[in-house]
Amino acid sequence: DQQVKQNSPSLSVQEGRISILNCDYTNSMFDYFLWYKKYPAEGPTFLISISSIKDKNEDGRFTVFLNKSAKHLSLHIVPSQPGDSAVYFCAAKAGYNFNKFYFGSGTKLNVKP
Amino acid sequence: DSGVTQTPKHLITATGQRVTLRCSPRSGDLSVYWYQQSLDQGLQFLIQYYNGEERAKGNILERFSAQQFPDLHSELNLSSLELGDSALYFCASSTQTGGNVGYTFGSGTRLTVV
Numbered sequence: 086d087q088q089v090k091q092n093s094p095s096l097s098v099q100e101g102r103i104s105i106l107n108c109d110y111t112n113s114m115f116d117y118f119l120w121y122k123k124y125p126a127e128g129p130t131f132l133i134s135i136s137s138i139k140d141k142n143e144d145g146r147f148t149v150f151l152n153k154s155a156k157h158l159s160l161h162i163v164p165s166q167p168g169d170s171a172v173y174f175c176a177a178k179a180g181y182n183f184n185k186f187y188f189g190s191g192t193k194l195n196v197k198p
Numbered sequence: 199d200s201g202v203t204q205t206p207k208h209l210i211t212a213t214g215q216r217v218t219l220r221c222s223p224r225s226g227d228l229s230v231y232w233y234q235q236s237l238d239q240g241l242q243f244l245i246q247y248y249n250g251e252e253r254a255k256g257n258i259l260e261r262f263s264a265q266q267f268p269d270l271h272s273e274l275n276l277s278s279l280e281l282g283d284s285a286l287y288f289c290a291s292s293t294q295t296g297g298n299v300g301y302t303f304g305s306g307t308r309l310t311v312v
Contacts, residue, residue: 113208128288128303153303184295190240
């Protein structure tokens with residue numbers, strides 16, 4: 086049972102434009118969410134996080150939005166750069182005392198120069 | 199370099215065999231997590247250890263087992279291998295077993311069963 090879903094396997098955007106990556110979840114107990122970025126032949130690296138007490142978190146060009154009622158998470162990258170081309174995973178967990186994350190299947194972002 | 203070391207990077211083996219994947223966590227991290235990424239799938243949680251003790255278990259097959267040693271390195275043992283076990287196996291570590299923190303991942307071991 087996939088509790089975290091990324092329904093778009095790939096996304097292509099032009100350099101300088103906005104990239105929007107989406108993530109849906111089914112477990113209403115999830116209270117902490119992360120986005121990871123993965124380059125080929127490397128492990129995923131942490132990008133940005135958001136707690137369920139917030140609906141937005143910003144870090145430079147990256148902003149994560151959380152819509153708890155819709156159980157929806159999105160990552161906005163503005164402006165997109167060719168170096169952002171990677172696979173992006175969203176992940177979620179439930180409960181402060183636990184650190185077991187559920188991951189989506191990833192979205193491959195291609196930023197064209 | 200993330201600080202999490204996984205060996206070997208690549209492994210090719212035959213069906214029915216047994217392999218051991220090794221992970222050294224980032225210095226100071228007590229928690230180790232194992233994840234499996236099959237083709238076009240997300241990362242599936244296998245198991246977590248914290249300071250030598252099993253802390254959480256996911257959809258880990260009975261043919262698979264893991265342990266964390268006193269020096270905090272961990273090994274994932276896969277036995278009676280099947281073609282479907284071919285995947286990327288990631289190890290990750292974190293400082294604690296809870297809290298709002300993410301993991302640091304290693305670069306993975308790519309297992310190919312032929």
